[in-house]
Amino acid sequence: MPKTCDPLPPQRVAFIGLGVMGYPMAGHLAKAGHAVTVYNRSAAKAAHWVAEHGHASAATPRLAAAGAAIVFACVGNDDDLRSVTLGADGAFAGMAPGAVFVDHTTASAEVARELSAAATALGLQFIDAPVSGGNLGAINGALTVMCGGDGAAFATVRPVAMAFAKAVTLIGASGAGQLAKMVNQTAIAGVLQGLAEAIAFGQRAGLDMAIVLDVIGKGAAQSWQMDNRGPTMVKGEFDFGFAVDWMRKDLGLVLDEARRNGATLPVTALVDQFYADVQAAGGNRLDTSSLLTRLTRGEG
Numbered sequence: 001m002p003k004t005c006d007p008l009p010p011q012r013v014a015f016i017g018l019g020v021m022g023y024p025m026a027g028h029l030a031k032a033g034h035a036v037t038v039y040n041r042s043a044a045k046a047a048h049w050v051a052e053h054g055h056a057s058a059a060t061p062r063l064a065a066a067g068a069a070i071v072f073a074c075v076g077n078d079d080d081l082r083s084v085t086l087g088a089d090g091a092f093a094g095m096a097p098g099a100v101f102v103d104h105t106t107a108s109a110e111v112a113r114e115l116s117a118a119a120t121a122l123g124l125q126f127i128d129a130p131v132s133g134g135n136l137g138a139i140n141g142a143l144t145v146m147c148g149g150d151g152a153a154f155a156t157v158r159p160v161a162m163a164f165a166k167a168v169t170l171i172g173a174s175g176a177g178q179l180a181k182m183v184n185q186t187a188i189a190g191v192l193q194g195l196a197e198a199i200a201f202g203q204r205a206g207l208d209m210a211i212v213l214d215v216i217g218k219g220a221a222q223s224w225q226m227d228n229r230g231p232t233m234v235k236g237e238f239d240f241g242f243a244v245d246w247m248r249k250d251l252g253l254v255l256d257e258a259r260r261n262g263a264t265l266p267v268t269a270l271v272d273q274f275y276a277d278v279q280a281a282g283g284n285r286l287d288t289s290s291l292l293t294r295l296t297r298g299e300g
Contacts, residue, residue, distance in 0.1 A: 008159050010034050014068040016061050016084050016091060018045045021104065021131065022074035024138040025164040027053050029072070032163035039064035039084075061085070062094035070160055071095060074104040074131075077249060078111040085115055097123035100153045102161065104145070106130045106185075106250050109175035109257060112148060116174040125153035128174060129161070130181035134242050142166045146184070148176035182257055185250045189271040191225050192291050199233050200295035209234045229289040236296075241287035248275050 010033045015026035018040040030036045030053040037056045040046040046057035058064035061084040065071045071091050075081055081103060085092050091101060101119055103112065103126070112128035119126035127149040137143040145161055145168040147154055154170045161168045171180045198221075202209045213230040216222070232238070251272040258265050274294055281297070283290050 008032070011069050011160055012067055013037075013160065014039065014058075014064040014071040014091070016040075016064060016071065016073040017075040017080075017105075018049050019074065019076075020135045021138045022072075023049060024135075024141075025072070025074065025104070025143070028141045028164035029160070030055055032160075034160065034163070037064045037068065060089040060094075061091040062089045065091040065094035065099070065101075067096065068099060070100045070102060070157055072102045072104060072161075076105070078107050081105050081107055081111060081115065086118065092119060092122055092124060095122075095124050098125070100125040100127060100157055102127045102129050102157050104129050104131050106181055106246075106253070107178060108253050109148075109178040109182075112175045112178050116149065125150060125156075126174065127153055127157055128177040129157070129168075130177055131165070132181065132184050133166075138164065145169065146171050146177045146180035148172055148174050148178065148180075150174075178253075179257070182250075182254045185247070186254055186265065186268050188225065188288070189247070189251060190267050191223055192229070192288055193267070193271045193274065195223070195225055195230060196233070196289070196292040196295055199230070199292055203234075203296070225289070229287070232287075233289050233292050238283070238286040238290040238293070241289070243285045244275050244278050244288060244290060245284045247288045248272065248279065251275070 012035045013029055014037045015022060016039045018026060018038060026036055026038055037058050038046050038049050039058050039061050050057050073084060075084055084090060101124060116126040127147050129145050129147045131143040131145050133143040141164045143165045145165045147170045151170060158168045171177055199209055202212050213226060217226050251268060254268060274291055277294050278290050283293060
C-alpha cells in the first residue's frame, strides 16, 4: 500500500551510518527510487550494502554528502554525530547551501541545537529526527519519526523519509525531536518494568502466563510491549531487539535532561539502575525486556 498519494520525484540523498537501523533505512530509500550514497565507519559494511542495493559508497561523510539534497544519519551518540558532521571530512563541509541534514541518532537535545546552529551558519538546514520502532520497524519501513527544526526544511524531508516510516511528525523547534524521544524511552522503561514484575508474579503464582497475557492483552493492560515482548519474556528469550546498552545510553540522556529542566523521574532512575544490574550480570546485548531476568535469576 503506497504511503503517499502522488509519486515522489527521485532525490539525490546520502546516508551516514549503516548499523542495525541505518542499513535497512538506507535500503528503503534506494527501493523508493532515490539515488543513495552511503558512508559507514567500517568500509566493509558500506561495500556490503552497495553489493545488495547498488548505488554508491564514499570514503568520508564529506564525499557522501556532496551533491545530496538531503543527508540522513544514524550513528551512536553525540560524539559520533559531531565526528560525521564537523571538520574537514564532515558532512557539513560537503553539503551545498540549502541542503538538509537529518539526524536519526538518539542523542541529546543540546547537540541537536549545537549542530543546528552550526548548520545555519553554513547556509545549511538541520532536523533532529530520532526514531521509534526498533530494528523491525526499520526493516519493515514502519518507523515513527519525531522531528525538531524548521518547518520548511521538515516539509522537504518528510516525503522522502516516508520511505522508511509510517509517521514523520514535526514536534517543535530544534531539539524537540530528541526531547520527544526521551519521553518515549521514559514511557517504555516504566511499561517494561511493570510487565516484568507482572510476569514474574504470575509465574510465582503458578499461572500459565502465555494464556494470561493473551487474556489481559485484550483489556486495559494491553501495550505494544505486552503484545511483542510478553510472549518472548515468558519463554525466557532475550537475544534480539533493542539492547540494554542502548537503553542505558538513552536513559542517561533522559536523566541528564531531567536534571537540567527539573523534572522528577523516580521510576526512570530506578529502572536505569535495574538495567545496570542486567549489565553487571553480562546482559549488555540482551533485549530491553531482559529486566525480567533480575526477578527470576536462579530459578530452575
